[in-house]
Amino acid sequence: MDQPNKGLKWLYRNFIITTFISFGLFLMSAIAFYYGYCKTQRPTLVVLLFHDIVKKPYKPWDTTMEKLDYYIEALKRNKYEPVDPENFENLLNNGFEGRKYLLTFDDGTMFDYHSVKHVYEKYGVKSTVFLVEDYFKLNDCLNQELVRELHQNCGTYFGMHGKFHVKYSDRVASGSIIGEELEEARKNLSEICGFPVKWLSYPFGDFNEDIIKSIKDKCAINLAFTIEGGYIRKDYDRMKLNRFMYMGGTSENLEDPIFESILPPEDYRNGSLIITISVLILMFGLSRLLMAWNYYKAIAILR
Numbered sequence: 001m002d003q004p005n006k007g008l009k010w011l012y013r014n015f016i017i018t019t020f021i022s023f024g025l026f027l028m029s030a031i032a033f034y035y036g037y038c039k040t041q042r043p044t045l046v047v048l049l050f051h052d053i054v055k056k057p058y059k060p061w062d063t064t065m066e067k068l069d070y071y072i073e074a075l076k077r078n079k080y081e082p083v084d085p086e087n088f089e090n091l092l093n094n095g096f097e098g099r100k101y102l103l104t105f106d107d108g109t110m111f112d113y114h115s116v117k118h119v120y121e122k123y124g125v126k127s128t129v130f131l132v133e134d135y136f137k138l139n140d141c142l143n144q145e146l147v148r149e150l151h152q153n154c155g156t157y158f159g160m161h162g163k164f165h166v167k168y169s170d171r172v173a174s175g176s177i178i179g180e181e182l183e184e185a186r187k188n189l190s191e192i193c194g195f196p197v198k199w200l201s202y203p204f205g206d207f208n209e210d211i212i213k214s215i216k217d218k219c220a221i222n223l224a225f226t227i228e229g230g231y232i233r234k235d236y237d238r239m240k241l242n243r244f245m246y247m248g249g250t251s252e253n254l255e256d257p258i259f260e261s262i263l264p265p266e267d268y269r270n271g272s273l274i275i276t277i278s279v280l281i282l283m284f285g286l287s288r289l290l291m292a293w294n295y296y297k298a299i300a301i302l303r
Contacts, residue, residue, distance in 0.1 A: 008302050015295035018288050025285030032278035039271030044099040045083075045091065045232045046262055047225060049201075049245040051106055053115040062249035065118060071246075071259060072123050075101055078264045082125040085157030089222060095234055099265060104128045104225070104243065106161055106201055108135055108142045116156050126155035130201040130225075132165045133185040136192070144192045151193060159199030160186050160221075167206035178211055179218025186219060201225040201243070212239045229258050231265070 051061040053068055075082075080099040083091060088102055103119065105112040108131040119125040129150070135141040142150075150156035162168070163185035168178050182200070190197045198221060205227035215221055216239065223238050230242035248256030 008299065011295050011299045011302070015292055015299060018292040018295060022285045022288035022292055025281055025288060029278045029282040029285060032274055032281060036271040036274030036278060039267045039274065042267040042271075043096055044080075044262075044265040044267060045096065045101070046080075046265075047102045047104060047232060047241065047243040048259070049104050049106060049225075049227060049243045050115065051246070052109065052111040054111065057249035057254065060247045060249045061245065063246055063254055065115070067248075067254045068115060068119065069122070072103075072119060072125060074263050076123075082123070084126050084155065085128045086126075086155075092223075092232070092234060092236075092238070102128060104130065104201070106130045106203075107132060107165065108147075108158075108161070110140050110142070113142055113146055113150065116150055116154055120154040120156075126157070128157045128159055128199070130159045130161040130199070131189055131192075131197075132161045132203075133163045133188055134165065147193055151195070157199070158189070158193045158197060159201060159223075159225075160189050160197050161201050162203050165203050167204050168202065168211050169206050169208065172211065172214075177214065177218065179214035179216075182215060182221070183219040186221065196220075198222040199225070202227070205245075207240075215239070231262075 048071070050063065050068065052059070052063075053065050054062050055064065057063055078099070080101045083100045083102045085102065091100065103125055105115060105127060106129075108129050112129050116127045116129060119127060129142075131142065131147070136143060147158060151158065160182065163181050164171070171181065172178050186197050186200075200215070200219075200221045200223070202224065207224070207226065212224070215224065221239075223241055225241045225243050227245040228240075228242050229244045232242055236242070244258055244262065246256050246259060248254050248259065
């Protein structure tokens with residue numbers, strides 16, 4: 001009688017342990033699934049930067065109209081919605097749902113003119129163009145008439161890229177008070193555009209804390225954009241907003257790995273991986289539950 005009793009106790013013990021393990025795995029799986037699902041649904045905001053859209057790229061920041069179309073369509077497939085620039089600050093201040101992107105162009109060349117019109121007429125996407133005041137004297141750049149045409153007909157918003165297309169740190173080194181210089185340029189560009197210019201993008205992504213302080217003190221700018229790739233969250237510094245800058249112009253297929261990395265967004269990829277792991281944990285839990293069931297059947301036979 002002792003041997004069957006020992007066997008029964010062993011079965012009971014293993015039945016209880018295996019049952020607890022299986023339900024612990026189920027709980028772990030449920031928590032992981034919920035966490036992963038929440039990550040896949042996390043609101044995402046990206047700002048994209050393009051420069052020259054040309055027929056034959058030869059600089060890293062060049063691309064073709066076909067490749068621009070590719071990225072606009074890829075964003076749509078990945079459930080990104082374009083942001084109306086007029087609503088961008090409201091999104092930053094009040095939050096948003098889903099995936100959003102803001103399309104921007106730097107410099108204000110005629111390449112930008114054709115690109116902005118193209119994406120608006122084909123996709124209804126409104127763009128932001130950052131202008132250089134000194135470029136208005138050039139033939140291959142936007143003039144006041146074209147700026148106002150894009151604003152009126154394509155909903156284009158205009159920001160400031162600077163008085164000159166040079167690094168702000170170089171202007172400071174040459175004796176310029178950068179905040180005052182930019183405020184003068186901002187007022188002139190506001191006259192050209194017909195509305196107050198309130199956004200800025202740093203030429204060459206060049207800025208530091210002293211430059212930011214000078215701009216805050218002397219220039220009526222609400223937002224400033226870098227070229228440091230990254231997602232934008234609600235609590236980000238308004239003077240250091242990330243932009244993903246296209247740099248695939250010298251690659252064979254014109255694809256930029258950084259742009260590709262947001263299709264789909266990082267949170268979605270990580271969340272999907274966590275969900276996959278949660279399913280594997282669930283399957284392991286089911287195998288432990290089946291083992292517990294076998295122990296239970298054996299106990300029923302011995303009893």
